Amino acid sequence: MDTIQKMLLEQVADLHAIPEGAYNIRTNGESTARNSTEHIEIVSKSEVSGIDIKIKPGTKNESVHIPVVLSQSGMEEMVYNDFYIGDDCDVTIIAGCGIHNEGDSDSRHDGIHRFFIGRNAHVKYIEKHYGSGDGRGGRIMNPQTEVELGEGSLAEMEMVQIKGVDSTVRTTKASLSEGAKLVVTERLMTHGEQKAESQFDVNLDGEDSSANIISRAVARDRSVQIFKSVINGNAKCSGHTECDAIIMDNANISAIPEITANNPDAALIHEAAIGKIAGEQIIKLMTLGLTEKEAEEEIVNGFLK
């Protein structure tokens, strides 16, 4: 693994060395390192590109790292990863994709992740996307995430697009059984001419299921962002979606949440706010000795933390 690949790995998975536990590292379209454990088995798919991650019921306090790095310009791939998480598990999954493109051709990673979460299981999922390189070729990532939450299960998903991704269409679909809970935190920053679209579709099917979708976004320069979030309350349930966005320079941001109550015991709320950084916040930091630019940076970093 070369220096660039190591840098990408650090950005998307905070990895400085081979991780503990189960892992699969994918580099330029190939599985370059893999480890299964007693409780977590990683197997290549035979028909399509991608892996099955099978986690035995009752597996606790274990983690799976499945980072992807692309450093070869012009590389395009479509990867299918399926996660089978047994009943009563408590596991952490760290995914993420880094693209370094120094060439003129687009590099593109489309990842389709499906999660089948067993009863009373608890999954923490962290996904980071990052792009770098000076090439004119685009760095494109289209993650599709599908989550089926079993009875009483909990999925906490943290999805972050740090910087450098030119174009992304992110779709996340979830269906929740009785007592299941989904918490999604999305943080997105776009700059330059970047485009980002994020769409959530959540079906609260089971009694006492709940979802909380929180998005924080910063759009700079001439970048364009669209946030869509659909929550359907099909049972006694509670759903909340929230989008806070900072607009800067000549950027465009749209927020389009949609809540539908198909059951009289569904309680649904959404909120969204788009605005620029308040002038007094900047002035306050400038009185502490920061330049205007540094003050802005400080506020944006705090907002996305």
Added chain:
Amino acid sequence: MDTIQKMLLEQVADLHAIPEGAYNIRTNGESTARNSTEHIEIVSKSEVSGIDIKIKPGTKNESVHIPVVLSQSGMEEMVYNDFYIGDDCDVTIIAGCGIHNEGDSDSRHDGIHRFFIGRNAHVKYIEKHYGSGDGRGGRIMNPQTEVELGEGSLAEMEMVQIKGVDSTVRTTKASLSEGAKLVVTERLMTHGEQKAESQFDVNLDGEDSSANIISRAVARDRSVQIFKSVINGNAKCSGHTECDAIIMDNANISAIPEITANNPDAALIHEAAIGKIAGEQIIKLMTLGLTEKEAEEEIVNGFLK
């Protein structure tokens, strides 16, 4: 004017007698009474059904009543009313439509209202829709409202669908110049098998323009409601949209607001909440001697007031 027509007039325009000021009363497709005043001229359109209402600049504290009643089953009409409101006016416009249908055929009123509001003018607009009658024929109303707000003008619009309207598609479009302000309060109740769709499209084009769209809705029985609200911030402006809905019985409600900032100085917010009446609210009123049904009624009336 017969008893039913008088009842409709009372419901939609709070009129017990011929109103003061300018008015046009439309009954079963005909202008049955009209009065212009020194400052407010009402003229029939020649090409299509409808009227032009011309209000001279500087007209203050005057009102226009333009109620519509339909009591003949199977009657369908499309009416175009244009309001030309001069600079510096301060006027109240009371519209409204009542349909009484005792027959088997649908009765339908489509009203297209256009407002051209002059500089620094202040317009208060009140529109009530009401249906009655035991016929199997539908009572259908599709109001289309278009508003152009001149510099520094203010439009306060109160739009109410009281009861008895089987099907409605309500669209309201507005564009705002510099310093203009739009405040819309919509109150909607559906019951039985009724369907209601309400769509707002607001363009905040002028610097320091602002819009506040507030919707309160109650859906009972098996009725279906969709609320859509689009606010585009195209300049330094502020926009707020809010939808609060009570769901009862087997009703369905969707809220789909959309805010788009096309300018870094646009500040946009939306909020929506759908839920049923809180149990403790009902119990509180029941301890005061109300039955459960009366308590519900009390809460719904308060919510829609």
